[in-house]
Amino acid sequence: xxxxxxxxxxxxxxxxxxxxxxxxxxxxxxxxxxxxxxxxxxxxxxxxxxxxxxxxxxxxxxxxxxxxxxxxxxxxxxxxxxxxxxxxxxxxxxxxxxxxxxxxxxxxxxxxxxxxxxxxxxxxxxxxxxxxxxxxxxxxxxxxxxxxxxxxxxxxxxxxxxxxxxxxxxxxxxxxxxxxxxxxxxxxxxxxxxxxxxxxxxxxxxxxxxxxxxxxxxxxxxxxxxxxxxxxxxxxxxxxxxxxxxxxxxxxxxxxx
Amino acid sequence: xxxxxxxxxxxxxxxxxxxxxxxxxxxxxxxxxxxxxxxxxxxxxxxxxxxxxxxxxxxxxxxxxxxxxxxxxxxxxxxxxxxxxxxxxxxxxxxxxxxxxxxxxxxxxxxxxxxxxxxxxxxxxxxxxxxxxxxxxxxxxxxxxxxxxxxxxxxxxxxxxxxxxxxxxxxxxxxxxxxxxxxxxxxxxxxxxxxxxxxxxxxxxxxxxxxxxxxxxxxxxxxxxxxxx
Numbered sequence: 001x002x003x004x005x006x007x008x009x010x011x012x013x014x015x016x017x018x019x020x021x022x023x024x025x026x027x028x029x030x031x032x033x034x035x036x037x038x039x040x041x042x043x044x045x046x047x048x049x050x051x052x053x054x055x056x057x058x059x060x061x062x063x064x065x066x067x068x069x070x071x072x073x074x075x076x077x078x079x080x081x082x083x084x085x086x087x088x089x090x091x092x093x094x095x096x097x098x099x100x101x102x103x104x105x106x107x108x109x110x111x112x113x114x115x116x117x118x119x120x121x122x123x124x125x126x127x128x129x130x131x132x133x134x135x136x137x138x139x140x141x142x143x144x145x146x147x148x149x150x151x152x153x154x155x156x157x158x159x160x161x162x163x164x165x166x167x168x169x170x171x172x173x174x175x176x177x178x179x180x181x182x183x184x185x186x187x188x189x190x191x192x193x194x195x196x197x198x199x200x201x202x203x204x205x206x207x208x209x210x211x212x213x214x215x216x217x218x219x220x221x222x223x224x225x226x227x228x229x230x231x232x233x234x235x236x237x238x239x240x241x242x243x244x245x246x247x248x249x250x251x252x253x254x255x256x257x
Numbered sequence: 258x259x260x261x262x263x264x265x266x267x268x269x270x271x272x273x274x275x276x277x278x279x280x281x282x283x284x285x286x287x288x289x290x291x292x293x294x295x296x297x298x299x300x301x302x303x304x305x306x307x308x309x310x311x312x313x314x315x316x317x318x319x320x321x322x323x324x325x326x327x328x329x330x331x332x333x334x335x336x337x338x339x340x341x342x343x344x345x346x347x348x349x350x351x352x353x354x355x356x357x358x359x360x361x362x363x364x365x366x367x368x369x370x371x372x373x374x375x376x377x378x379x380x381x382x383x384x385x386x387x388x389x390x391x392x393x394x395x396x397x398x399x400x401x402x403x404x405x406x407x408x409x410x411x412x413x414x415x416x417x418x419x420x421x422x423x424x425x426x427x428x429x430x431x432x433x434x435x436x437x438x439x440x441x442x443x444x445x446x447x448x449x450x451x452x453x454x455x456x457x458x459x460x461x462x463x464x465x466x467x468x469x470x471x472x473x474x475x476x477x478x479x480x481x482x483x484x485x486x
Binding site: 237 | 269270271272313314316338339342361373374
């Protein structure tokens, strides 16, 4: 294992006069979970969108280690190829599950759809796999025909995760995956995500403003301020021995429950 | 197993007028297999800081902290994130004074987790967790409950079980018996002696003199340092 799964180098994105992110670089290895933290407007989501193929950066290079052809620049490959990656090898979990689900079709269709997009056609098998994944994210398969709108927020978030994982992606992008949930549901979801990343050897990039979530879920942590990564390291290192003035401020500002 | 040379650690507090606290300087320490070295010194002398630096939880400014990991030396002061995580997964365990885990996860799963992370099957890891919980006198009715509601002493024993379950060749213990009664102290001391007999290199901070006398092979003194602005 000598090639990273994702290699990000010198990525910058500006919005007119505003800075989105500036000269960001990191390597992500298989099975590694990395958090991007910082206050609102620090460029976390811009960076996530750039590295997940959703937003073309102004400068820099993002390479993904494809299954057959090794490291490939995701913005130099054809659009159809990048889209294929996005619905097979990658998953994207939105902060608001309604952005990641199709709200007008059943829970089962939401999960099965991604399988059909990669060529599955056997209805019975798609249904079995869907039930299997509903079980894994602790949703009752009896609700397979229900619309996501009838689900609670926590259930919708778990459905969104099942929809993403059904194609066995190797890399998940998550934008504040627990932010819209009750704390009681948050803990269950954190445990679920941690178990899944470990069992499936999944790598993930998690955007969060919640440092406690970063501590419990991620191996590495990058702190962003005004578009730049000001500090990065092992998650516990950055949180317990912050070096940069901004990180020290951020860590010391967390409310203790 | 551990070879520390010229280690220095200062804290710079950017929001306290840039105050610089030199906590450790000129630390040289070797720990061999089957040794248990107790860090000795007054409160504030940097005992926990040294342990955390060895675990790479704290970052150091000078010197090297080499540990023996799968047949080679790794400098914890310089290794990259991936390598540090590998050392922690396979070689070095750390028992802190406080339990920090995902809420609502049962105690048994909390204890079994590091062993599962090391690649052991869940059923086997849970068997081992049950054995350890029983040895540490955690009542069986608590095993299926999350530790958040446990007493301080119970939480600490969960933490100890978590730290010992993998049988790491290097163990760092930060006051493992701080809030335990005599019986439980004895149970922990027994675990430490067993780990040592199995060849583990251990560095610990022990406030309880009885425990310290039972498990320690050598003392390493640390002294207070003055802060400068």
